[in-house]
Amino acid sequence: MRLSAPVYQLKRRARLLSRREKVPLHEALDRMAAKEGFASWSLLAAKAAEATPADSLLERLLPGDMVLVAARPGQGKTLMSLELAVAAMKQGNRAVFFTLEYMHADILNRFRDIGADPADFDHLFEFDNSYAISAAYIIEALRSAPRGTLAVIDYLQLLDQKRDNPELMVQIRALRSFARERGLVLVFISQVDRAFDPARKPFPDMGDIRLPNPLDLSLFDKACFLNKGEIRFQAT
Known part of the structure; x- marks a missing residue:
């Protein structure tokens, strides 16, 4: 459809x-x-x-995968990530949403925007908007999470905004190792650089990810790019 x-x-x-x-x-x-x-x-x-795009993307994911969901503002990357979480929970897996941007009520409203009832997933969904969110914080919070848990991190570029946090590269490497070890799927919402011009190409790609600090993007396994209601999946 x-x-x-x-x-x-x-x-x-x-x-x-x-x-x-x-x-x-x-x-x-x-x-x-x-x-x-x-x-x-x-x-x-x-x-x-x-059959939602999130269902299609989830089928491509494996335990241990690191995933980017990237777009310019207003293109639906947060909702796409929540749809992924809902798709995972429909399969009986846990989902956790870490955010430095939203309040709990905001996310509940976003659930309703995608036609999901938060009450259906009370026992599987966890929301965390602690100011302390970083790689170390996420690893500790997911230490006992069962294999197959899907965690959304909102968003990639904020992980090292605090000076006392390690460099972004160090944090992503730590999260990658942890995801592999525990069999978790980590989904990172990501900004796209302002220089991306949809008149020149229909979708952003890995070269358009906004990187205020150095980061090896090969640390991610898969990516999902959104623009004007369209979605493109990519192995990185």
Whole structure:
């Protein structure tokens, strides 16, 4: 199924339409669905839920993998990472979301944006927005995590913003070794450099990852790049 935009963007448009034209949200959602060729929003949502890009990406991941989810702002990289977490939890695995950006309520709202009910995953999902987040902190927090746990780190470029944290390269190497040893999947949300020009190429790539500090990107196994509702997977 190919939509003109990701489901969360269509839902956002419906909310704006509802406010602008003062119509019930369910009517605005149905209008969005009609534009996509569906008789109702519920049919569109059901079809979209059958196979999400996150499901496809998860199938490619192995225990121990280090993964980048990268895009310019507003392209859905946080939601894509949460969709990955939901896909992992649907398979019975734990998921942890480490963030230096969001509050817990923000992430619960993002779950709803992707059509997931946080209550369904209460026993599998953990949220952590400690100011102390770094490689050492993540390793300690995941020390007893079972094999197959998927952890999202939001985001890569913030890991070494504190002067008392090791260099980014040192931290990523430590996390890579830990992920391999414990059989965990670590997903890093990443910024893309402002110089990326979508008029010149449709997707960013590894050369467009914003690196304020030196980092060997071959330490990552796979990458997912997003732009204008489209997604490209890449082995690094």
